[in-house]
Amino acid sequence: MYRMPALFCLVVIPLTASAAAETLDVQISDVRATTGNVMIAIVAGADGFADKTQPIASLILPARGDTVAFTTNALPAGEYAIRVMHDVNGNGELDANFVGVPTEPYGFSNDASGSFGPPKWEAARFSIGADGAVQRITLNH
Amino acid sequence: MNRRNFIRSTAAAGIVTGSGLHVQANGAPSWKAAFRAALDNKPWLLGFLGTDAQQFTTANARIEGRLPDALRGTLYRNGPARHEIGDYRYHHWFDGDGMVQAYRFTDAGVSHHGRMIGTSKYVAESLAGRPLYPGFGSIPDNTLPVTGPDSVNVANISMLHHGGKLLALWEAGSPHEIDPDTLDTRSIHSYSPQMRGVPFSAHPRVEPDGTLWNFGYVSGASLIVLWHIDPQGNLVKAGKVPVNPISMPHDFVVTDRHIVILNPPLYYETEATTDFLSAHVWHPERATQVLVIDKNDFDNRFTCELPAQWVFHFGNAWEDKAGVIRFDGARADSPMVMLTSFRDVMRGLEVRDDAPARHHNYRIDTRTRTAREEALLPVGLASEFPGIDARVSTKRHHRVVVLTSRQGSKAPHPMLDAVTLLDIDGGGQDTYRYPDTQIPEEHLFVPAPGSAPESDGFIVGTFLDWRTQRTGINVFDATNVASGPIGTATLDYVVPLGLHGKFVSA
Numbered sequence: 001m002y003r004m005p006a007l008f009c010l011v012v013i014p015l016t017a018s019a020a021a022e023t024l025d026v027q028i029s030d031v032r033a034t035t036g037n038v039m040i041a042i043v044a045g046a047d048g049f050a051d052k053t054q055p056i057a058s059l060i061l062p063a064r065g066d067t068v069a070f071t072t073n074a075l076p077a078g079e080y081a082i083r084v085m086h087d088v089n090g091n092g093e094l095d096a097n098f099v100g101v102p103t104e105p106y107g108f109s110n111d112a113s114g115s116f117g118p119p120k121w122e123a124a125r126f127s128i129g130a131d132g133a134v135q136r137i138t139l140n141h
Numbered sequence: 142m143n144r145r146n147f148i149r150s151t152a153a154a155g156i157v158t159g160s161g162l163h164v165q166a167n168g169a170p171s172w173k174a175a176f177r178a179a180l181d182n183k184p185w186l187l188g189f190l191g192t193d194a195q196q197f198t199t200a201n202a203r204i205e206g207r208l209p210d211a212l213r214g215t216l217y218r219n220g221p222a223r224h225e226i227g228d229y230r231y232h233h234w235f236d237g238d239g240m241v242q243a244y245r246f247t248d249a250g251v252s253h254h255g256r257m258i259g260t261s262k263y264v265a266e267s268l269a270g271r272p273l274y275p276g277f278g279s280i281p282d283n284t285l286p287v288t289g290p291d292s293v294n295v296a297n298i299s300m301l302h303h304g305g306k307l308l309a310l311w312e313a314g315s316p317h318e319i320d321p322d323t324l325d326t327r328s329i330h331s332y333s334p335q336m337r338g339v340p341f342s343a344h345p346r347v348e349p350d351g352t353l354w355n356f357g358y359v360s361g362a363s364l365i366v367l368w369h370i371d372p373q374g375n376l377v378k379a380g381k382v383p384v385n386p387i388s389m390p391h392d393f394v395v396t397d398r399h400i401v402i403l404n405p406p407l408y409y410e411t412e413a414t415t416d417f418l419s420a421h422v423w424h425p426e427r428a429t430q431v432l433v434i435d436k437n438d439f440d441n442r443f444t445c446e447l448p449a450q451w452v453f454h455f456g457n458a459w460e461d462k463a464g465v466i467r468f469d470g471a472r473a474d475s476p477m478v479m480l481t482s483f484r485d486v487m488r489g490l491e492v493r494d495d496a497p498a499r500h501h502n503y504r505i506d507t508r509t510r511t512a513r514e515e516a517l518l519p520v521g522l523a524s525e526f527p528g529i530d531a532r533v534s535t536k537r538h539h540r541v542v543v544l545t546s547r548q549g550s551k552a553p554h555p556m557l558d559a560v561t562l563l564d565i566d567g568g569g570q571d572t573y574r575y576p577d578t579q580i581p582e583e584h585l586f587v588p589a590p591g592s593a594p595e596s597d598g599f600i601v602g603t604f605l606d607w608r609t610q611r612t613g614i615n616v617f618d619a620t621n622v623a624s625g626p627i628g629t630a631t632l633d634y635v636v637p638l639g640l641h642g643k644f645v646s647a
Contacts, residue, residue, distance in 0.1 A: 097335055097336065097337055097338050097339055098335045098336050098339045098366065098379060098381075099339050099340075099359045099362055099364060099366060099381070100362060101289045101290070101338050101339075102288070102289070103334075103337060103338070111286075113286030113287070117361055140286055140288040141288060
């Protein structure tokens with residue numbers, strides 16, 4: 001398992017985060033290739049999940065083993081979802097075929113899945129409450 | 142225990158246990174139990190039982206009559222074959238995992254080899270001992286997420302021999318490359334990295350020079366993809382045509398200048414919390430959209446209309462100098478056979494088809510952008526599985542081989558019961574009616590070596606005899622079908638009823 005201090009990787013951290021933060025513990029498994037990076041976006045709300053607004057936080061972790069994981073206490077209590085992709089070839093994008101089907105691994109919080117497209121916010125959302133939150137995400141290949 | 146006895150004993154075991162053991166939570170018998178119970182009263186259901194076998198082999202099939210010296214090569218066929226995994230039986234005929242069959246005609250006689258296609262779905266579910274993914278018309282419990290079409294690709298519809306490769310085709314994902322000698326599944330075949338997993342229909346059209354055209358529907362994206370592939374198997378170009386609402390077209394036609402796709406009003410509408418087929422709604426009051434696309438410029442296209450109809454399969458198309466496209470196909474008033482009959486058969490219910498297909502001729506005038514249709518066969522004479530002499534593909538043609546059945550003299554099974562060579566200009570028919578206990582499958586026209594197009598040749602097709610529990614293959618003289626097969630090769634086991642094949646001459 002590759003574990004790193006996630007706070008150093010957060011590129012967007014809400015300024016209010018430190019006040020009432022709880023711990024989010026995330027583990028992403030079935031990372032098969034050891035090239036490229038696992039790119040993670042933590043979003044709040046359906047608009048964030050649909051990529052209409054910026055993620056609350058994003059992380060880039062090198063793919064160096066079957067599993068990557070991080071914990072953060074930078075997020076206040078609330079509802080979130082996580083999008084993960086494994087950028088195997090390191091081009092910074094989730095590659096897709098001629099009709100838009102991803103050709104690199106990806107995953108969502110709650111291991112949510114959609115039919116003919118990404119899952120809905122309702123399926124992927126989870127709460128960070130007083131006890132924090134744990135997310136175990138398996139990549140789809 | 143040989144294969145035949147195995148089938149008999151498993152069928153009998155199912156009947157014994159069917160009444161009590163295999164019961165669903167709501168008290169209804171499982172589809173597996175219901176099917177086995179029905180097999181006793183409807184012995185023709187044997188063709189839909191399916192198999193657990195990975196391979197069948199026969200070195201020397203039993204020969205009756207005379208197999209012509211001029212017929213040398215291999216008939217490769219495909220079709221759904223494994224219908225059950227563990228206690229689960231699929232709820233649609235089209236869900237079964239594909240199996241490729243090779244009937245080889247050599248100087249030594251006829252051999253047979255059948256082998257399951259090693260799709261990732263087949264391999265993973267075989268290891269798990271249960272279904273892991275949703276199907277075309279089935280949703281087993283506790284399925285895994287579908288990450289792309291190829292995770293549910295069962296490669297079970299047809300075969301293609303092109304560009305030096307033998308390919309097993311599905312219609313919603315990639316082809317699978319098959320070793321022509323061992324029938325081993327080599328891998329998924331991608332025409333380019335960008336085209337991996339892009340739908341490639343089971344009915345590509347190949348011009349006499351080897352140029353290949355195909356399409357594929359992408360329901361979630363409301364797109365039809367077009368493929369242009371050169372005779373060596375290299376991708377020339379691919380295109381996307383937005384089609385909304387979108388149906389699930391199964392076949393299409395191509396002329397020297399145009400691609401024609403019928404988009405019938407069986408629309409993909411509902412969120413797929415149900416199976417893929419059930420996410421489609423039939424709208425008989427709406428028109429069938431006819432897409433006419435310039436082969437050289439996919440953006441140059443128009444749409445015209447025909448009445449609501451369902452055409453699984455077309456014969457061929459050609460275009461005259463004035464710009465009128467002619468084509469022919471097996472036209473049904475509705476897709477009932479797919480929506481209902483091929484579900485019902487999987488649990489042994491009475492199979493009804495109130496809207497049987499029968500062959501029609503079509504014309505599209507590209508100047509006035511209008512389409513019209515004309516029945517070639519009368520009401521009561523059903524037909525399907527049209528095939529042509531491949532040497533006239535996309536050119537003017539005069540004949541198609543079809544399976545038929547005539548109301549009033551129908552065999553005691555619900556499938557088509559005769560093979561007919563049909564003159565599409567005048568409607569003339571040369572027909573052989575199979576014995577009551579035999580179910581014919583698709584029959585193909587195989588030209589005699591050195592013959593002129595659509596003249597001398599053979600009609601080659603497989604059949605299941607449910608009484609003797611044997612699959613066989615018949616060869617007819619194409620100039621005299623009515624006199625019956627000139628030669629027959631018979632296996633001593635049952636090959637599950639399949640769909641489409643190609644004859645690859647030696």
